Amino acid sequence: MKVILQQEVKKLGKQGDIIEVSEGYARNYLLPQKLAVPATNTNINTIKQQKAAQVQKTQRLLDEARLLAAQLGQLEVSVPVKTGEGGKLFGSVTSKDIADALLAQHQVEMDKRKIEIKENIKSLGTYAITLRIHPEVTTQIQVHIVSL
Helix, strand or coil, rough: CCCEEECEEEECCCCCEEEEHHHEEEEEEEECCEEEEEEEEHHHHHHHHHHHHHHHHHHHHHHHHHHHHHHHCEEEEEEECCCCCHHHHEECCCCHHHHHHHHHHHCCCCCHHEEEEECEEEEEEEEEEEEECCCCCCEEEEEEEECC
16 A cells, blocks of 8 residues: 655654555555655645745745845954953953854854864964855855954
8 A cells, every 4th residue: 555654753764755565564554643644645745745845945945045145254353352351351252252243243143053263262363254044045254253
């Protein structure tokens, strides 16, 4: 019997997959648990429409992320910090500090977990920081660490 999975089922498939299972398994487990629906023409067309809408949504989100990455790539951020002798910082600059500076200077709200700092920032200078905007889209901004 052909069924369309409504959610992921281990060792069978993912949501939206059309699979062939035994009638007993479908009738006694998959259908009562609402893990699957029978693969009728209307159900197949509904799943195709949902997949097409999902593809359009992911493409739209990707395009928006690329546009945002192009805009953010032009930004430069200054982070003022307290320093000791020789330009050494008290502590280090974290991704939260950079996110706060982005919000204060450019009104761009960025999650601190999406800011990647390759090396610890423990001295004054300019650093290239990577921002993950989308799983497929990243951009770099310049961060200037300046003394108060």
